[in-house]
Every structure is written in C-alpha cells, then in structure tokens.
Amino acid sequence: MSGRTLAIVFALIASGCLLFSLLLAFQGYWVPLPFAGAEVLALGLALLWVRRELRTTEEIAVSDGELRVRHIGRLGRREAHFHPAWVRIELRRGRYRWYPRRLVITSHGRELEIGAFLAEPERHALATQLRELLRPHAYQAG
Numbered sequence: 001m002s003g004r005t006l007a008i009v010f011a012l013i014a015s016g017c018l019l020f021s022l023l024l025a026f027q028g029y030w031v032p033l034p035f036a037g038a039e040v041l042a043l044g045l046a047l048l049w050v051r052r053e054l055r056t057t058e059e060i061a062v063s064d065g066e067l068r069v070r071h072i073g074r075l076g077r078r079e080a081h082f083h084p085a086w087v088r089i090e091l092r093r094g095r096y097r098w099y100p101r102r103l104v105i106t107s108h109g110r111e112l113e114i115g116a117f118l119a120e121p122e123r124h125a126l127a128t129q130l131r132e133l134l135r136p137h138a139y140q141a142g
Contacts, residue, residue: 014043017039021033021037053117057071089131090105114126
C-alpha cells in the first residue's frame with residue numbers, strides 16, 4: 001500500500017468517526033468525543049507504524065562468487081556477503097513451540113536470519129528455493 005492510499009484510508013475512517021461523535025456532541029452527548037479523538041490518534045499512529053514496516057525489504061542475490069543479502073528496514077541498510085560453497089540454509093525452531101521457525105543462513109560461525117517478516121509457508125518456500133539455487137555451488141570434497 002502506498003502512503004497516499006494509507007492517508008485516504010485514514011481520512012475516511014477518521015472523518016466518519018469524528019463526524020458521528022460530533023453529531024452526538026451537538027445533541028448533548030459529549031462523552032464520546034474525547035474517546036473518538038483518542039481512537040483517531042491511535043489509528044493514525046498504527047497506520048504510521050504499518051507504513052514504516054511496509055518499507056522493509058530483503059534482496060538476496062546468488063552469483064558464482066558470492067551470496068549477497070541486503071536488508072533495508074527501519075534501522076537502515078545492512079548488507080552481508082557469504083561464499084556460496086560454504087553456506088548452509090537452516091530452518092530453526094522458534095524459542096517456543098508456537099513461535100514460527102527462523103530461516104537462517106550460516107557460514108564459518110556467522111549466521112544471519114532472513115525472511116523474519118514472511119509467513120511460515122513463504123519462509124519454507126524461500127528456504128527450498130535458496131537450497132536449489134545454491135546446489136550447483138556446493139563444495140564437493142575429493
């Protein structure tokens with residue numbers, strides 16, 4: 001969703017809520033008015049948080065010489081490089097049974113979680129796809 005779309009959604013919901021509470025206030029029922037204002041404020045803050053989270057992306061590139069992961073999120077931009085012959089793709093159980101699995105890239109004692117914002121089936125699909133992409137680069141002993 002774009003910022004403009006979120007602004008339109010916010011304006012429609014906020015105007016409906018505030019118009020209804022103003023109508024009640026003009027009829028003498030002023031009590032809902034502060035609650036409507038608080039509700040509109042909470043909705044605005046929630047939509048700002050959603051907008052910021054929607055900008056989170058991860059780019060994964062596999063080439064002959066490297067596996068590159070670029071994470072762009074609210075904390076800025078981070079980039080990690082791995083040699084594809086030494087990389088392991090792991091789906092680890094969460095801390096608790098009901099937590100989703102974590103998709104982790106490991107190599108030489110380093111690890112990087114990717115796809116934390118994905119749903120569980122998407123995370124499994126990404127792990128399968130990465131394993132297939134890395135198979136030709138796997139280290140062959142002997």
